[in-house]
Amino acid sequence: MTAAQTVAAAVLESSASPCMTCSFQAEDVVALHMLLEMRTGIEVLFLDTVHHFEQTYAYRDKLAQAWGLRLVNLRAARPSPGLWQTSTDACCAKHKVEPLFSALESYDAWFTGLRREQSPSRANLVEVEPFTLPSGKVIRKISPLARWSMKEVWDYARANEIPLLPLYEIGYTSIGCEPCTSLPLDPSNPRSGRWHGQKLECGIHVQPAAVAESNKS
Secondary structure (H helix, E strand, C coil), X not given: CCHHHHHHHHHHHHCCCEEEECCCCHHHHHHHHHHHHHCCCCEEEEECCCCECHHHHHHHHHHHHHHCCEEEEECCCCCCCCHHHXXXXXXXXXXXXXXXXXXXXXXXXXXXXXXXXXXXXXXXXXXXXEEECCCCCEEEEECCCCCCCHHHHHHHHXXXXXXXXXXXXXXXXXXXXXXXXXCCCCCCCCCCCEHHHXXXXXXXXXXXXXXHHHHHC
């Protein structure tokens, strides 16, 4: 058993209501496959921002059927399709942050496919950490692949014959919403094609309590 599998197994053993957020990028799919090998029936949360690539929706549906996923599609109560044109921060908050943090109230463990190597904002990522929701509820946030390289992700996918999102085949290296995702602007930075290089995170991986404290100062 790998270190990543050991981390995941320990959390699953003590969790009554785990979930995993999945954007259906390579890391998420690999982490999800790893979890399902240990425990079936984990709810898979997909943030349907109404802005995803058609290929992402098609791949999501195909994998959900093939793997028998308990897919939970989260969407803002009143989506604003053009909001990204005036504020990507407001768009991410409405279509990703708010629906997810509301949904996470129902779980005690939140698995992700995050890796340290992805960006400077994730360089100090740990495998298991407490995460405080806006309500004050604390859940565990687990990133089993935190120390993995991209090569390890692709090696796992190949070894387990996991088909990946076709957008990788045409040069995309980090895939989010279509209006805010481009081919990488910097070949050495896989996430440089996100938000036109203007920011690193959408907000869902930032502690709400830390954000609130920052806004006070």
